[in-house]
Amino acid sequence: MAPDSRRVRGPEESQSPLLYVPCSEAVAEVPRAVFARAGLLSQASGSAYLEMGGTKVLCAVWGPRGAPGRCRLQCELRWAPFSRRGPRSSPRQAGLLLQESLEAAVRLERYPRAELAVWALVLEERGCGLPLAVSAASLALADAGIEMYDLAVGGGLSRGPGGQLQPDPLDTEEESGATVYLSLLPALNQVSGLVCSGEWEGDSAVEAIKLCMEGCQRLYPVLQQSLVKATKRKIPEPQSG
């Protein structure tokens, strides 16, 4: 092969510097602090912002707007380019997972010939981006006044190297291997989305799912509260007298 004269070739043995970026050894406080706010974007029909111990998700909903055919829920989930350090492998088909989790919660049959667009952006990823996006999206849908059966609340869990189950894991913990993401309709006790990866022996998967569901139940009142607050902000105080 003819050497490229225009370019200084690196040494034969060269590697990406990213391999040597030190990993933060932070341990997540359990449970991670949650901040939720609905109805913050004026341009969208509904919006929500969720923050959980460093992970920040913004979600906006447009619609229902006219479209031919049956009602569709069009979901898009993106990670901002600056959302995490190191080489960013955008999770494949995240939008599809979001859609699957939300479809069971939204009463799509009430909106024939219409389309609902859900657009979620993970601003900062410190673990649990996908489940948080599910919670944010259902909050935004509710804020937009879309009829729903229940809020879909997302929860994540990972198994540490010692086999202990860690709810709401950090991104460093997620990489360790086995993770579960789940979305729950808490009032109906129905699971609308489930993604498990890594190796789960025996009944450990069942245990993990149960723990994940508990986490979702804990998050539920927080979302409800923020929804009530947003509604109060929108509707003016009734005139006394």
Added chain:
Amino acid sequence: MAGLELLSDQGYRVDGRKAGELRKIQARMGVFAQADGSAYIEQGNTKALAVVYGPHEIRGSRSKTLHDRAVVNCQYSMATFSTGERKRRPHGDRKSTEMTLHLKQTFEAAILTQLYPRSQIDIYVQILQADGGNYCTCVNAATLAIIDAGIPMRDYVCACSAGFIEDTPLADLSYVEEAAGGPQLALALLPKSDQIALLEMNSRLHEDHLERVMDAATKACKDVYAVLDQAVKEHLQEVSAMLGDRGMA
């Protein structure tokens, strides 16, 4: 240059065939139940699968509708593992688009499209393993699939390639012979009426030799016809036997 000897002094080719000899053809019709017609064919190591859907209503935009005949819709694709080097895309590249167009032209010439106005016939062919003569194998497979679907044609369409090496016309080129870069001719023929459905030639060939190469290709096509006809007859026999069993039960 000490290249590969494509034709030995004794008149044998690399795989041991004579100049005018075809590779072994094995065919099977009705391989899928869900499609309206299907066929699988092997010509030597080239393996192709053809599936026919239709005639049915025009799918997609109505503007394609032809009021006096059926639309023939083709798609040629190659499995990503079919070639020696792995292919990136099964279809949609320039070569497949060209092949798709060729197939469409071939079968528009053969199918009695005027019997099905305002309808569409889909022909999908898939190369599972490529070893030369892809177009021809596809045409043969599609012919069988169309017969399996019961769509009337003017005649079988039989296709075969021919080349010209060392002053000798060769029939049914294999991949090695194709890769050598000599002239290549692909002929799709309606054998009974000796009508040409498609003729394509690549590379450079002296005009004086054209007739000999054409003759070789025509003969090869007729040989292919004999094999295909046999396959169809065997298939019909098998099926009618099964129908007969059903009738008695």
Added chain:
Amino acid sequence: MTAMETGMVSNRYSVSRPFTSGRESCSGMASVQLSEAEKVYILHGIQDDLRVDGRGCEDYRCIEVETDVVSNTTGSARVKIGHTDVLVGVKAEMGIPKLGSPGEGYVEFFVDCSANATPEFEGRGGEELGTEIANVLYKIFDNKSSLNLKSLCIQPREHCWVLYIDVLLLECGGNLFDTISIAVKAALFNARIPKVRVLEDEEGAKDFELSDDPYDCMRLNVTNVPCIVTLSRIGHRHVVDATLQEEACSLASVLVSVTSKGVLTCMRKLGRGSLDPESIFEMIECRHKILRQFLGAIPAFWVQGKGATRGETSTQVPNFTHSSLFKDKYMHLHTQPYSAVCMSLSRESTAI
């Protein structure tokens, strides 16, 4: 309003929501149109553990596995379950190891939903489903034990084998994921990767010598390669190996990938419905029973990692075996009357 009456809770009788989203379970998978009465018929049968084709809820259809069908691949297999027909070719090519794992080779998946399966897949129509299936495949292989990737390394950081696993969908009759996973496993089992000798001259330049003896090859250990079991929730029960019609009746299904030891490597909910947590646990539990059935039904190579299947015996020289693709199969009876074919043929010959 209750969730029940709208069919969101899938263990109710209401099987369809007339105005709901047009997407059936996953992407544009070849869908069938069923009337309400047909759905109820299927549903009632499943309540009584008797399906339309006479199977019980946890029975698979007959699985046909053929290996070594495409001779210019490293390994290939064709699997047919009912009307679902899948061809998988594995090609090993040399590449550069990924940065994160310099001492390992890697696997690439590609799923081609060809128009052969259904005209809906023509052009780019099958791409969405193809990537979805490929992503699931990536996920089930995303762990240390499925495949020994270290054995694919030729020289750390410099050269490794890349296994391109290409799935070709030939016919689509329900239960795609299970069929594809079986075919992938069989094709990997069939794969024969030539041994490589690294030659180094005085200047340190490296040269590779591929062994051209077909027997001098490396086989992969497929014991831990997982298989997918898709359980579709229909009515109060779940069924395995659902046909297209049954898939149309199901609002939600769970895809579980299990190794032969019963270890779960991936799990996903598919479809637009939601599931009761209890039913999910039930489905997870049920994998053991199905696994046993699987191991009984499929040739010994699944467990032992060696042995012979149809079209392949240990004495045959690889790459020269004659494939048995689409041969000696029973005939499918067509719905199209064959007399029509004969008629059109004879009419043609008289016309000419």
